[in-house]
Amino acid sequence: MTTIFRLDASIRDEGSVTRAVATSLESALLADAPDTKVLRRDIARDPLPSTAWANALRGFPIPVDERTAGQREALALATELGDELAQADAFIFAIPMYNFGIPPHVKAWIDVLMTDPRLSPRGTKPMAGKPAYLVLARGGTYGAGTPREGWDHATEWLKLILGTIWSLDLTVIETELTVAHLNPALADVHELAAQNLERSHAAATEHGTALAERLKEAEAA
Template sequence: MSTIFRLDSSIRAVGSQSRAVASTLEDAVREQVGQLDVIRRDVGVFPLPATAWAFATQALALGVHSAPKARGERTADETTAMALATDLADEMLAADAYLFAVPLYNYGVSQHAKAWIDLLITEPRFSVKVPSPIAGRPAYLVVARGGAYGPGTPREGWDHATPWLRRIFEDVWGLNLTLIEVELTLADVNPEMASLRDLAAASLGQAHAAARHAGEQLAKQWMASPAHASTPA
């Protein structure tokens, strides 16, 4: 059975377009392959503890004799944080592909997604100092933005999240990343953006079409692989 790891980071459980587009991709894969195992980590609705990264970092600090801290030197909070980092790493390693749904908040990365990435990087297997254990695996980044940030728009260059996320997913972890973008998601609820609603609808439609196509292509790739062919449907 093929496995997808899915990360959701929208603070909205209902009405989130990043979630909706990600679900289109997930459903497209499932329709083709039948059985699909999805490992879900919803940091938008169920955030990681805000202190976890700091405690995990402290757990990796130097202890006595200028050597890395032994397990017995770690505090209870540090031990808990490192255990959570291990869980996050295990989830990633158990997947064959990755689906990240990350909205743009205040021109930057969702704090919930950032906390997840920061904590995961403290785990030795996902450290920036070692080769990525998931390099080459397919991944999909669904980005939802309330406004427009493309070339020629008033806020061109204000999206400080997507380039950073690509740096982590592509350059640090070596994933084979496909970017799926939807913009103007606030047009339906912001009267000042009423004139942009047709453009918003077109952007959303294109994102769902791109997600469906990506899901179908991933499914075809899996169906053609000997490993999948030997797995009962």
């Protein structure tokens, strides 16, 4: 059976753009491949313990019977998270921008995962070449020539981890200006913001359909 892993990270349940766009992709995939299993981890609703990363790092080089209970728990958590990724055939990562970077619970999740020898920068890369979709949303706009060009410290970092370090076959679906409609002073970009959102849903649906095809072909091969 084909399995996809979906990560959600928005602190919003209602009105979340990343959740909604990721769902467009997932729904299109399931429409064509209804037997697909979706393995979900919502790290906004269930964040990892803040002590897990340091405990896993400190515990790793220590002989098993000398590890503290916290170190054993943290290393078991890293393995559990790593297994979730290693067993999946495709991935959806739905991640908002907060304070010009990634959410702290996403950083914590990735840091713990990178203590798993499979997923460290010199790891065995169990997900190499598998299809992955990074669904991003940000309230502002950071493109070339905009006043805040260079202030987006989320996108390139996530591409580095997912695409370069973990070697996923990564596609980015990004939506900008997601909060423009709340600000009457930005009335001149309201239409552009609505178009951005519409385009992201259309792209997500298209990618979901293509992913179903790709996974079917991979299963048949």
